[in-house]
Amino acid sequence: MRTPPRWRSVLAPAAMAAALAAAALGGTGAAHADDHDAPHAATPAPAHGPQPAHPAKPDHPAEPGRPQYPGKPDQPVHPAKPEQPGHPAKPEQPEQPVHPAKPEYPVHPDKPQYPGKPERPVHPDKPAHPAKPVTPVTPVKPEYPAHPAKPVHPEKPAHPVTPEKPAYPAKPVKPEYPAKPAHPATPAKPAYPAKPAKPEQPSKPAYPAKPAKPAYPAKPAHPATPAKPAYPAKPAYPAKPAKPEYPSKRAKPDYPAKPAYPAKPAKPEYPSKPAYPAKPAKPEQPSKPAYPAKPAKPDYPSKPAKPEQPAKPAYPAKPAKPDYPAKPAHPSKPAKPAYPAKPSKPDHPAKPAYPAKPAKPAYPAKPAKPEQPSKPAYPAKPAKPAHPAKPDHPAKPAYPSKPAKPEHPSKPAHPSKPVKPEHPSKPAHPSKPDHPSKPAKPSKGKHSGHEDKGHGGHEGHGD
Numbered sequence: 061m062r063t064p065p066r067w068r069s070v071l072a073p074a075a076m077a078a079a080l081a082a083a084a085l086g087g088t089g090a091a092h093a094d095d096h097d098a099p100h101a102a103t104p105a106p107a108h109g110p111q112p113a114h115p116a117k118p119d120h121p122a123e124p125g126r127p128q129y130p131g132k133p134d135q136p137v138h139p140a141k142p143e144q145p146g147h148p149a150k151p152e153q154p155e156q157p158v159h160p161a162k163p164e165y166p167v168h169p170d171k172p173q174y175p176g177k178p179e180r181p182v183h184p185d186k187p188a189h190p191a192k193p194v195t196p197v198t199p200v201k202p203e204y205p206a207h208p209a210k211p212v213h214p215e216k217p218a219h220p221v222t223p224e225k226p227a228y229p230a231k232p233v234k235p236e237y238p239a240k241p242a243h244p245a246t247p248a249k250p251a252y253p254a255k256p257a258k259p260e261q262p263s264k265p266a267y268p269a270k271p272a273k274p275a276y277p278a279k280p281a282h283p284a285t286p287a288k289p290a291y292p293a294k295p296a297y298p299a300k301p302a303k304p305e306y307p308s309k310r311a312k313p314d315y316p317a318k319p320a321y322p323a324k325p326a327k328p329e330y331p332s333k334p335a336y337p338a339k340p341a342k343p344e345q346p347s348k349p350a351y352p353a354k355p356a357k358p359d360y361p362s363k364p365a366k367p368e369q370p371a372k373p374a375y376p377a378k379p380a381k382p383d384y385p386a387k388p389a390h391p392s393k394p395a396k397p398a399y400p401a402k403p404s405k406p407d408h409p410a411k412p413a414y415p416a417k418p419a420k421p422a423y424p425a426k427p428a429k430p431e432q433p434s435k436p437a438y439p440a441k442p443a444k445p446a447h448p449a450k451p452d453h454p455a456k457p458a459y460p461s462k463p464a465k466p467e468h469p470s471k472p473a474h475p476s477k478p479v480k481p482e483h484p485s486k487p488a489h490p491s492k493p494d495h496p497s498k499p500a501k502p503s504k505g506k507h508s509g510h511e512d513k514g515h516g517g518h519e520g521h522g523d
Contacts, residue, residue, distance in 0.1 A: 137259035139258065145348075146345045153336060160328050164325060196424075204418065214409060261351075283463045295451045381490050384493055393502065
Protein backbone atom coordinates (compact mmCIF):
# COMPACT_ATOMS: atom_id res chain seq x y z
CA MET A 61 0.00 0.00 0.00
CA ARG A 62 1.45 3.37 -0.99
CA THR A 63 0.92 6.60 1.03
CA PRO A 64 -0.09 9.71 -0.82
CA PRO A 65 2.47 12.62 -0.88
CA ARG A 66 0.12 14.80 1.15
CA TRP A 67 0.37 12.42 4.21
CA ARG A 68 4.18 11.91 4.05
CA SER A 69 4.90 15.32 5.60
CA VAL A 70 2.47 14.60 8.46
CA LEU A 71 3.75 11.06 9.22
CA ALA A 72 7.45 12.01 9.35
CA PRO A 73 7.36 13.95 12.70
CA ALA A 74 5.13 11.19 14.22
CA ALA A 75 7.66 8.49 13.27
CA MET A 76 10.53 10.53 14.81
CA ALA A 77 8.61 10.92 18.09
CA ALA A 78 7.88 7.18 18.24
CA ALA A 79 11.57 6.33 17.66
CA LEU A 80 12.71 8.67 20.46
CA ALA A 81 10.15 7.20 22.87
CA ALA A 82 11.31 3.64 22.00
CA ALA A 83 14.93 4.58 22.66
CA ALA A 84 14.04 6.03 26.06
CA LEU A 85 12.04 2.94 26.99
CA GLY A 86 14.82 0.64 25.75
CA GLY A 87 17.31 2.28 28.10
CA THR A 88 15.12 1.78 31.10
CA GLY A 89 14.23 -1.76 29.98
CA ALA A 90 17.91 -2.73 29.79
CA ALA A 91 18.44 -1.35 33.30
CA HIS A 92 15.62 -3.47 34.71
CA ALA A 93 16.22 -6.58 32.57
CA ASP A 94 17.49 -8.56 35.59
CA ASP A 95 14.44 -7.69 37.78
CA HIS A 96 11.95 -10.07 36.10
CA ASP A 97 11.88 -12.43 39.08
CA ALA A 98 11.35 -9.64 41.65
CA PRO A 99 7.76 -9.21 43.00
CA HIS A 100 5.68 -6.18 42.04
CA ALA A 101 5.79 -4.77 45.57
CA ALA A 102 9.59 -4.10 45.27
CA THR A 103 9.09 -1.20 42.82
CA PRO A 104 7.37 1.73 44.59
CA ALA A 105 4.27 3.08 42.86
CA PRO A 106 4.27 6.80 41.94
CA ALA A 107 2.63 8.92 44.62
CA HIS A 108 -0.68 10.48 43.66
CA GLY A 109 -1.68 13.96 44.64
CA PRO A 110 -4.27 14.71 47.33
CA GLN A 111 -7.80 13.72 46.34
CA PRO A 112 -10.42 16.50 46.32
CA ALA A 113 -12.84 16.36 49.25
CA HIS A 114 -16.34 15.21 48.33
CA PRO A 115 -19.22 17.47 49.37
CA ALA A 116 -21.30 16.32 52.35
CA LYS A 117 -24.47 14.42 51.46
CA PRO A 118 -27.74 16.02 52.53
CA ASP A 119 -29.73 14.30 55.30
CA HIS A 120 -32.95 12.60 54.25
CA PRO A 121 -36.07 14.11 55.81
CA ALA A 122 -37.78 11.90 58.38
CA GLU A 123 -41.03 10.29 57.27
CA PRO A 124 -44.15 11.68 59.03
CA GLY A 125 -45.93 9.22 61.25
CA ARG A 126 -42.99 6.73 61.49
CA PRO A 127 -41.05 6.29 64.77
CA GLN A 128 -37.28 6.61 64.93
CA TYR A 129 -35.72 3.28 65.94
CA PRO A 130 -32.71 3.32 68.30
CA GLY A 131 -29.25 2.58 67.04
CA LYS A 132 -27.67 -0.86 67.25
CA PRO A 133 -25.22 -1.58 70.13
CA ASP A 134 -21.55 -2.19 69.50
CA GLN A 135 -20.64 -5.72 68.44
CA PRO A 136 -18.46 -7.66 70.93
CA VAL A 137 -14.86 -8.26 69.90
CA HIS A 138 -13.85 -11.92 69.48
CA PRO A 139 -10.53 -13.03 71.04
CA ALA A 140 -7.68 -14.42 68.98
CA LYS A 141 -7.78 -18.20 68.42
CA PRO A 142 -5.04 -20.13 70.26
CA GLU A 143 -2.69 -22.49 68.46
CA GLN A 144 -3.89 -26.10 68.15
CA PRO A 145 -1.76 -28.72 69.97
CA GLY A 146 -0.23 -31.58 67.97
CA HIS A 147 -1.05 -35.26 68.21
CA PRO A 148 0.69 -37.27 70.96
CA ALA A 149 3.23 -39.94 70.09
CA LYS A 150 1.81 -43.41 69.41
CA PRO A 151 2.99 -46.23 71.74
CA GLU A 152 5.16 -49.00 70.35
CA GLN A 153 3.46 -52.30 69.50
CA PRO A 154 4.61 -55.24 71.67
CA GLU A 155 6.18 -58.29 70.09
CA GLN A 156 3.87 -61.17 69.17
CA PRO A 157 4.38 -64.45 71.11
CA VAL A 158 5.86 -67.43 69.27
CA HIS A 159 3.36 -70.27 68.78
CA PRO A 160 4.66 -73.84 68.69
CA ALA A 161 3.87 -76.20 65.80
CA LYS A 162 0.55 -78.08 65.92
CA PRO A 163 0.81 -81.82 66.75
CA GLU A 164 -0.65 -84.66 64.73
CA TYR A 165 -4.02 -86.00 65.88
CA PRO A 166 -4.01 -89.58 67.31
CA VAL A 167 -5.83 -92.44 65.67
CA HIS A 168 -9.31 -93.00 67.15
CA PRO A 169 -9.87 -96.41 68.78
CA ASP A 170 -12.40 -98.88 67.44
CA LYS A 171 -16.00 -98.32 68.61
CA PRO A 172 -17.47 -101.01 70.92
CA GLN A 173 -20.12 -103.28 69.49
CA TYR A 174 -23.67 -102.50 70.62
CA PRO A 175 -25.93 -105.32 71.82
CA GLY A 176 -28.24 -106.82 69.17
CA LYS A 177 -31.94 -106.03 68.88
CA PRO A 178 -34.45 -108.51 70.42
CA GLU A 179 -36.35 -110.84 68.12
CA ARG A 180 -39.82 -109.74 67.04
CA PRO A 181 -42.84 -111.98 67.78
CA VAL A 182 -44.22 -114.17 64.93
CA HIS A 183 -47.63 -112.92 63.73
CA PRO A 184 -50.26 -115.37 62.37
CA ASP A 185 -50.92 -115.51 58.63
CA LYS A 186 -53.50 -113.08 57.20
CA PRO A 187 -56.60 -114.52 55.44
CA ALA A 188 -56.50 -114.66 51.65
CA HIS A 189 -58.48 -112.06 49.62
CA PRO A 190 -61.48 -113.28 47.60
CA ALA A 191 -60.92 -113.85 43.87
CA LYS A 192 -61.68 -110.81 41.62
CA PRO A 193 -64.27 -111.20 38.83
CA VAL A 194 -62.97 -111.73 35.30
CA THR A 195 -63.15 -108.57 33.09
CA PRO A 196 -64.91 -109.25 29.72
CA VAL A 197 -63.01 -108.74 26.47
CA THR A 198 -63.44 -105.24 24.94
CA PRO A 199 -64.74 -105.38 21.31
CA VAL A 200 -62.61 -104.02 18.48
CA LYS A 201 -63.38 -100.37 17.55
CA PRO A 202 -64.53 -100.01 13.87
CA GLU A 203 -62.51 -97.76 11.55
CA TYR A 204 -64.00 -94.41 10.53
CA PRO A 205 -64.38 -93.67 6.76
CA ALA A 206 -61.88 -91.32 5.15
CA HIS A 207 -62.77 -87.58 4.96
CA PRO A 208 -63.86 -86.27 1.52
CA ALA A 209 -61.48 -84.02 -0.41
CA LYS A 210 -61.92 -80.26 0.11
CA PRO A 211 -63.18 -78.21 -2.88
CA VAL A 212 -60.69 -76.00 -4.75
CA HIS A 213 -61.31 -72.27 -4.17
CA PRO A 214 -60.94 -69.80 -7.09
CA GLU A 215 -57.67 -67.84 -7.25
CA LYS A 216 -57.63 -64.26 -5.96
CA PRO A 217 -56.52 -61.39 -8.29
CA ALA A 218 -52.93 -60.18 -7.88
CA HIS A 219 -52.18 -56.88 -6.07
CA PRO A 220 -51.17 -53.86 -8.27
CA VAL A 221 -47.44 -53.12 -8.46
CA THR A 222 -46.33 -50.26 -6.15
CA PRO A 223 -44.23 -47.59 -7.95
CA GLU A 224 -40.67 -47.10 -6.73
CA LYS A 225 -39.87 -44.17 -4.45
CA PRO A 226 -37.63 -41.38 -5.86
CA ALA A 227 -34.07 -41.19 -4.56
CA TYR A 228 -33.21 -38.54 -1.97
CA PRO A 229 -31.00 -35.63 -3.19
CA ALA A 230 -27.37 -35.61 -2.04
CA LYS A 231 -26.66 -33.60 1.11
CA PRO A 232 -24.24 -30.63 0.83
CA VAL A 233 -20.76 -31.00 2.32
CA LYS A 234 -20.49 -29.38 5.75
CA PRO A 235 -17.63 -26.78 5.92
CA GLU A 236 -14.91 -27.26 8.51
CA TYR A 237 -14.91 -24.99 11.54
CA PRO A 238 -11.84 -22.71 11.99
CA ALA A 239 -9.45 -23.55 14.82
CA LYS A 240 -10.06 -21.78 18.13
CA PRO A 241 -7.38 -19.25 19.26
CA ALA A 242 -5.25 -20.22 22.25
CA HIS A 243 -6.06 -18.53 25.57
CA PRO A 244 -3.35 -16.29 27.09
CA ALA A 245 -1.46 -17.56 30.12
CA THR A 246 -2.96 -16.67 33.52
CA PRO A 247 -0.79 -14.11 35.37
CA ALA A 248 0.59 -15.01 38.80
CA LYS A 249 -1.47 -13.81 41.78
CA PRO A 250 0.16 -11.32 44.21
CA ALA A 251 0.88 -12.40 47.77
CA TYR A 252 -1.95 -11.80 50.28
CA PRO A 253 -1.22 -9.16 52.95
CA ALA A 254 -1.10 -10.21 56.59
CA LYS A 255 -4.49 -10.09 58.36
CA PRO A 256 -4.81 -7.74 61.36
CA ALA A 257 -5.22 -9.23 64.84
CA LYS A 258 -8.79 -9.53 66.16
CA PRO A 259 -9.77 -7.07 68.92
CA GLU A 260 -10.57 -8.24 72.43
CA GLN A 261 -14.17 -9.31 73.16
CA PRO A 262 -16.00 -7.37 75.92
CA SER A 263 -17.34 -9.30 78.89
CA LYS A 264 -21.09 -10.08 79.08
CA PRO A 265 -23.25 -8.68 81.95
CA ALA A 266 -24.33 -10.99 84.77
CA TYR A 267 -27.81 -12.56 84.63
CA PRO A 268 -30.41 -11.00 87.00
CA ALA A 269 -31.52 -13.07 90.00
CA LYS A 270 -34.77 -15.04 89.47
CA PRO A 271 -37.66 -14.49 91.94
CA ALA A 272 -38.41 -17.18 94.53
CA LYS A 273 -41.03 -19.81 93.61
CA PRO A 274 -44.33 -19.56 95.60
CA ALA A 275 -45.17 -22.44 97.97
CA TYR A 276 -47.86 -24.95 96.93
CA PRO A 277 -51.19 -24.88 98.90
CA ALA A 278 -51.70 -27.59 101.53
CA LYS A 279 -53.59 -30.67 100.26
CA PRO A 280 -56.73 -31.83 102.19
CA ALA A 281 -56.42 -35.03 104.26
CA HIS A 282 -57.96 -38.21 102.77
CA PRO A 283 -60.72 -39.94 104.80
CA ALA A 284 -59.87 -43.20 106.57
CA THR A 285 -60.51 -46.39 104.52
CA PRO A 286 -62.97 -48.84 106.22
CA ALA A 287 -61.75 -52.34 107.04
CA LYS A 288 -62.53 -55.18 104.57
CA PRO A 289 -65.00 -57.90 105.71
CA ALA A 290 -63.62 -61.38 106.41
CA TYR A 291 -63.99 -64.06 103.66
CA PRO A 292 -66.21 -67.13 104.48
CA ALA A 293 -64.51 -70.46 105.23
CA LYS A 294 -63.55 -72.50 102.13
CA PRO A 295 -65.28 -75.95 101.92
CA ALA A 296 -63.07 -79.06 101.86
CA TYR A 297 -62.57 -80.90 98.52
CA PRO A 298 -63.52 -84.63 98.31
CA ALA A 299 -60.68 -87.14 98.63
CA LYS A 300 -59.08 -88.23 95.32
CA PRO A 301 -58.93 -91.97 94.50
CA ALA A 302 -55.54 -93.68 94.85
CA LYS A 303 -53.53 -94.14 91.62
CA PRO A 304 -52.48 -97.69 90.62
CA GLU A 305 -48.79 -98.55 90.86
CA TYR A 306 -46.85 -98.56 87.59
CA PRO A 307 -44.59 -101.56 86.77
CA SER A 308 -40.88 -100.99 87.42
CA LYS A 309 -38.59 -100.25 84.45
CA ARG A 310 -35.89 -102.72 83.48
CA ALA A 311 -32.28 -101.93 84.40
CA LYS A 312 -30.00 -100.26 81.80
CA PRO A 313 -27.00 -102.39 80.67
CA ASP A 314 -23.48 -101.18 81.54
CA TYR A 315 -21.47 -99.58 78.69
CA PRO A 316 -17.87 -100.79 78.04
CA ALA A 317 -15.02 -98.68 79.45
CA LYS A 318 -13.73 -95.85 77.20
CA PRO A 319 -10.10 -96.34 76.03
CA ALA A 320 -7.52 -93.68 76.96
CA TYR A 321 -6.31 -91.26 74.21
CA PRO A 322 -2.59 -91.27 73.32
CA ALA A 323 -0.39 -88.36 74.44
CA LYS A 324 -0.23 -85.35 72.03
CA PRO A 325 3.19 -84.41 70.57
CA ALA A 326 4.84 -81.12 71.59
CA LYS A 327 4.21 -78.03 69.35
CA PRO A 328 7.21 -76.62 67.42
CA GLU A 329 8.37 -73.05 68.12
CA TYR A 330 7.42 -70.24 65.66
CA PRO A 331 10.26 -68.12 64.17
CA SER A 332 10.77 -64.72 65.84
CA LYS A 333 9.53 -61.57 64.03
CA PRO A 334 11.86 -58.60 63.42
CA ALA A 335 11.53 -55.64 65.79
CA TYR A 336 9.70 -52.50 64.57
CA PRO A 337 11.91 -49.42 63.99
CA ALA A 338 11.71 -46.70 66.65
CA LYS A 339 9.54 -43.70 65.66
CA PRO A 340 10.83 -40.15 66.23
CA ALA A 341 9.39 -38.28 69.22
CA LYS A 342 6.84 -35.56 68.46
CA PRO A 343 7.58 -31.98 69.60
CA GLU A 344 5.70 -30.60 72.58
CA GLN A 345 2.79 -28.24 71.85
CA PRO A 346 2.77 -24.72 73.33
CA SER A 347 0.38 -24.00 76.19
CA LYS A 348 -3.02 -22.50 75.38
CA PRO A 349 -3.32 -18.76 76.22
CA ALA A 350 -6.15 -17.61 78.51
CA TYR A 351 -9.17 -15.84 76.96
CA PRO A 352 -9.36 -12.08 77.66
CA ALA A 353 -12.24 -10.70 79.73
CA LYS A 354 -15.28 -9.59 77.71
CA PRO A 355 -16.39 -5.94 78.03
CA ALA A 356 -19.78 -5.10 79.51
CA LYS A 357 -22.71 -4.88 77.07
CA PRO A 358 -24.43 -1.44 76.87
CA ASP A 359 -28.14 -1.14 77.76
CA TYR A 360 -30.61 -0.85 74.89
CA PRO A 361 -32.56 2.46 74.76
CA SER A 362 -36.35 2.22 75.06
CA LYS A 363 -38.37 2.36 71.82
CA PRO A 364 -40.77 5.31 71.29
CA ALA A 365 -44.53 4.68 71.13
CA LYS A 366 -46.11 4.20 67.68
CA PRO A 367 -48.42 7.02 66.46
CA GLU A 368 -52.06 6.31 65.71
CA GLN A 369 -52.93 5.45 62.08
CA PRO A 370 -55.28 7.79 60.16
CA ALA A 371 -58.75 6.54 59.13
CA LYS A 372 -59.00 4.59 55.85
CA PRO A 373 -60.61 6.64 53.00
CA ALA A 374 -63.77 5.33 51.29
CA TYR A 375 -63.50 3.60 47.89
CA PRO A 376 -64.49 5.75 44.85
CA ALA A 377 -67.56 4.71 42.84
CA LYS A 378 -66.83 2.60 39.74
CA PRO A 379 -67.94 4.00 36.31
CA ALA A 380 -70.74 2.26 34.41
CA LYS A 381 -69.70 -0.46 31.93
CA PRO A 382 -70.27 0.42 28.22
CA ASP A 383 -72.61 -1.72 26.11
CA TYR A 384 -71.15 -4.43 23.85
CA PRO A 385 -71.45 -3.84 20.06
CA ALA A 386 -73.92 -6.06 18.18
CA LYS A 387 -72.31 -9.14 16.57
CA PRO A 388 -72.98 -9.82 12.84
CA ALA A 389 -75.09 -12.86 11.89
CA HIS A 390 -73.28 -16.06 10.89
CA PRO A 391 -73.26 -16.73 7.11
CA SER A 392 -75.28 -19.72 5.93
CA LYS A 393 -73.24 -22.84 4.97
CA PRO A 394 -73.74 -24.52 1.53
CA ALA A 395 -75.54 -27.84 1.38
CA LYS A 396 -73.41 -30.99 1.68
CA PRO A 397 -73.04 -32.86 -1.67
CA ALA A 398 -74.31 -36.43 -1.90
CA TYR A 399 -71.76 -39.29 -1.77
CA PRO A 400 -71.31 -41.40 -4.96
CA ALA A 401 -72.83 -44.85 -4.96
CA LYS A 402 -70.44 -47.65 -3.94
CA PRO A 403 -69.85 -50.54 -6.38
CA SER A 404 -71.56 -53.82 -5.55
CA LYS A 405 -69.40 -56.68 -4.21
CA PRO A 406 -69.06 -59.90 -6.26
CA ASP A 407 -70.99 -62.97 -5.08
CA HIS A 408 -69.02 -65.77 -3.36
CA PRO A 409 -69.00 -69.19 -5.08
CA ALA A 410 -71.40 -71.74 -3.62
CA LYS A 411 -69.84 -74.32 -1.25
CA PRO A 412 -70.14 -78.00 -2.18
CA ALA A 413 -72.31 -80.27 -0.01
CA TYR A 414 -70.34 -82.41 2.48
CA PRO A 415 -71.11 -86.21 2.63
CA ALA A 416 -73.08 -87.51 5.61
CA LYS A 417 -71.03 -88.84 8.61
CA PRO A 418 -71.31 -92.54 9.54
CA ALA A 419 -73.39 -93.57 12.55
CA LYS A 420 -71.54 -93.91 15.91
CA PRO A 421 -71.29 -97.58 17.12
CA ALA A 422 -72.99 -98.43 20.43
CA TYR A 423 -70.86 -99.06 23.56
CA PRO A 424 -70.81 -102.64 24.95
CA ALA A 425 -72.80 -103.38 28.12
CA LYS A 426 -70.83 -103.10 31.42
CA PRO A 427 -70.53 -106.26 33.58
CA ALA A 428 -72.38 -106.37 36.93
CA LYS A 429 -70.31 -105.74 40.10
CA PRO A 430 -69.95 -108.69 42.51
CA GLU A 431 -71.45 -108.42 45.97
CA GLN A 432 -68.96 -107.47 48.75
CA PRO A 433 -69.02 -109.30 52.14
CA SER A 434 -70.67 -107.32 54.93
CA LYS A 435 -68.39 -105.61 57.52
CA PRO A 436 -68.65 -106.61 61.22
CA ALA A 437 -70.29 -104.11 63.56
CA TYR A 438 -68.06 -101.90 65.78
CA PRO A 439 -68.03 -102.81 69.52
CA ALA A 440 -69.89 -100.43 71.82
CA LYS A 441 -67.75 -97.79 73.63
CA PRO A 442 -67.60 -98.02 77.46
CA ALA A 443 -69.46 -95.31 79.35
CA LYS A 444 -67.32 -92.48 80.85
CA PRO A 445 -67.31 -92.14 84.68
CA ALA A 446 -69.16 -89.12 86.08
CA HIS A 447 -67.06 -86.12 87.25
CA PRO A 448 -67.09 -85.31 90.99
CA ALA A 449 -69.32 -82.41 91.99
CA LYS A 450 -67.50 -79.06 92.26
CA PRO A 451 -67.83 -77.02 95.49
CA ASP A 452 -69.73 -73.74 95.42
CA HIS A 453 -67.63 -70.57 95.06
CA PRO A 454 -67.56 -68.24 98.08
CA ALA A 455 -69.53 -65.00 97.88
CA LYS A 456 -67.53 -62.00 96.58
CA PRO A 457 -66.96 -59.31 99.27
CA ALA A 458 -68.27 -55.80 98.62
CA TYR A 459 -65.74 -53.15 97.52
CA PRO A 460 -65.01 -50.35 100.05
CA SER A 461 -66.43 -46.93 99.22
CA LYS A 462 -64.04 -44.53 97.43
CA PRO A 463 -62.99 -41.32 99.23
CA ALA A 464 -64.51 -38.10 97.95
CA LYS A 465 -62.28 -36.06 95.60
CA PRO A 466 -61.08 -32.67 96.94
CA GLU A 467 -62.57 -29.64 95.24
CA HIS A 468 -60.22 -27.78 92.88
CA PRO A 469 -59.97 -23.98 93.12
CA SER A 470 -61.91 -22.18 90.37
CA LYS A 471 -59.87 -20.79 87.46
CA PRO A 472 -59.84 -17.01 86.81
CA ALA A 473 -62.08 -15.78 84.00
CA HIS A 474 -60.44 -14.91 80.66
CA PRO A 475 -60.06 -11.18 79.99
CA SER A 476 -62.55 -9.78 77.51
CA LYS A 477 -61.20 -9.27 73.97
CA PRO A 478 -61.31 -5.79 72.39
CA VAL A 479 -64.13 -5.18 69.91
CA LYS A 480 -62.96 -5.25 66.26
CA PRO A 481 -63.71 -2.13 64.17
CA GLU A 482 -66.39 -2.50 61.52
CA HIS A 483 -65.15 -2.79 57.92
CA PRO A 484 -66.43 -0.23 55.40
CA SER A 485 -69.20 -1.60 53.17
CA LYS A 486 -68.09 -2.41 49.62
CA PRO A 487 -70.00 -0.81 46.68
CA ALA A 488 -72.29 -3.11 44.67
CA HIS A 489 -70.98 -4.48 41.35
CA PRO A 490 -72.55 -2.91 38.22
CA SER A 491 -74.94 -5.14 36.26
CA LYS A 492 -73.45 -6.71 33.11
CA PRO A 493 -75.22 -6.18 29.73
CA ASP A 494 -76.92 -9.14 28.03
CA HIS A 495 -74.97 -10.88 25.24
CA PRO A 496 -76.61 -11.21 21.80
CA SER A 497 -78.06 -14.69 21.12
CA LYS A 498 -76.02 -17.04 18.88
CA PRO A 499 -77.58 -18.58 15.69
CA ALA A 500 -78.75 -22.20 15.90
CA LYS A 501 -76.30 -24.84 14.58
CA PRO A 502 -77.38 -27.20 11.74
CA SER A 503 -78.48 -30.65 12.95
CA LYS A 504 -76.09 -33.63 12.49
CA GLY A 505 -78.49 -36.59 12.36
CA LYS A 506 -78.17 -40.11 10.94
CA HIS A 507 -79.90 -39.30 7.58
CA SER A 508 -78.93 -35.63 7.13
CA GLY A 509 -77.64 -34.67 3.65
CA HIS A 510 -76.64 -38.15 2.29
CA GLU A 511 -77.90 -41.69 1.94
CA ASP A 512 -77.15 -44.55 4.34
CA LYS A 513 -74.15 -46.57 3.03
CA GLY A 514 -74.54 -49.51 5.38
CA HIS A 515 -71.98 -48.25 8.01
CA GLY A 516 -74.48 -47.57 10.80
CA GLY A 517 -74.92 -43.81 10.17
CA HIS A 518 -71.25 -42.75 10.86
CA GLU A 519 -70.32 -39.34 9.46
CA GLY A 520 -67.03 -37.83 8.38
CA HIS A 521 -65.70 -40.87 6.49
CA GLY A 522 -65.13 -39.49 2.99
CA ASP A 523 -64.21 -35.86 3.42
